[in-house]
Amino acid sequence: MALFNHAKKEINVKIIYYGPSGSGKSTAINYIYSRIKPALRGELKCIPAGGDNLLFFDFSPFEAALPDGYHVRLHIYTLTGPVTNPATWKMTLKGADGIVVMVDTVPEHLPLATEAVSQLRDYLSAYGVGLNDSPAILQLNDHDNSSQIMDDSEMAFALDLPCLPVCRSNASSGEGVLDALTTLSRMVLDQVVVKEKPVAMSNPSPPEYDNLDLELSNKSDYGSDQNCEKLEAYSEHSEAPQVSLSSQDVTFEGPVIRLPLDISIGNSRRRVIVSVSVETE
Known part of the structure; x- marks a missing residue:
């Protein structure tokens, strides 16, 4: 659920880049960060989280205000490298407004991608949410050094994600990365209604894990x-x-x-x- 800060006329949206290790999540986020004007973005940070590493930053996708003078701020999160504690993913996904399911298109990596999607469904179900209940896209990451890749429909069918929009990208070169984020952002904003009952909200910040009592x-x-x-x-x-x-x-x-x-x-x-x-x- 997007958080409204009515005092600042700001809509805070949480987007998660989810996928198995090596699928290009961190590379994609670093590319997105490099393409945003410094005046519109916060600091890119990587902090310990539940035994793993959380990479995140926030930015405003538009310089001009939306109707009623509101601004949108996107908060982008992912976990880097191999995730050793499944609970870390679960906490990171809490309250997500949009999810990028990112997998690579190398056929031999399909079992890892399939397992990751199955785990994602389990994490979301713990919050009473289904993968089709929130805006989500399937981002297929191509590798420059791969001669064999699976096509869009083949990957979507294999992952049991036939209803998700499919975006193809190359995280290393940046090709298609911004297009995928734009697609998901539009899906999220389509669900946001500015003229809802005002509620006092604070800005989102990195998830707190089990290091707090x-x-x-x-x-x-x-x-x-x-x-x-x-x-x-x-x-x-x-x-x-x-x-x-x-x-x-x-x-x-x-x-x-x-x-x-x-x-x-x-x-x-x-x-x-x-x-x-x-x-x-």
């Missing part, structure tokens, strides 16, 4: 500790907040306990998920 998250957030700022919206009310625990929705994931809290002030109501990591001595 306490994580506050909202069903529509990006796993940021900035979610605490969302509660500031209640300060304008004079009534004391009412907090209740929805015990039937408490979940346990290994050492992590997720506690759903319903916070009510006057006619306003919001659910916040408090995740507590329990460590035994």
Whole structure:
């Protein structure tokens, strides 16, 4: 779900480049970053995340404002290299507004791509989302040194992704990389309605992983500790907040306990998920 910052008239959109190791995700993101005006982009960062490495940056695709004076800011994420902890992908995909499923077209790499797509479906289903529920494209990455490549329809059929738009690219040269991102961005923006009920939102930031003992998250957030700022919206009310625990929705994931809290002030109501990591001595 796109996050609206109505104070800044900014729409924050989260896009994930997903695929197996070696499919060209990091190369594509580095190419995109190099082609954006410095004034429109944030810093390209790579940080440790759950035992793996998270590569990300954000940028504004348009200098001119949208109707009603809103600006769009795209937040691009991927995991680099071999991913050792599947939970890292799951946390990175949380709250994604659009997904680039990136695989290479070398036939011998098809089993890795098929496994990656199967895992992607599992990660999304944990959030009650299907791969067809959010904007997504299949980006086929060609390699310069490969003499054998599979065609678009053959790859889509083999990966059981016949309904996704297919974009072919070469991450090394940059050919088709921006076209693929543009295609997905348009799909995402088609689902964004600026004139929706204003809600206080903070900007998305990199997902928080299991290195924190306490994580506050909202069903529509990006796993940021900035979610605490969302509660500031209640300060304008004079009534004391009412907090209740929805015990039937408490979940346990290994050492992590997720506690759903319903916070009510006057006619306003919001659910916040408090995740507590329990460590035994």
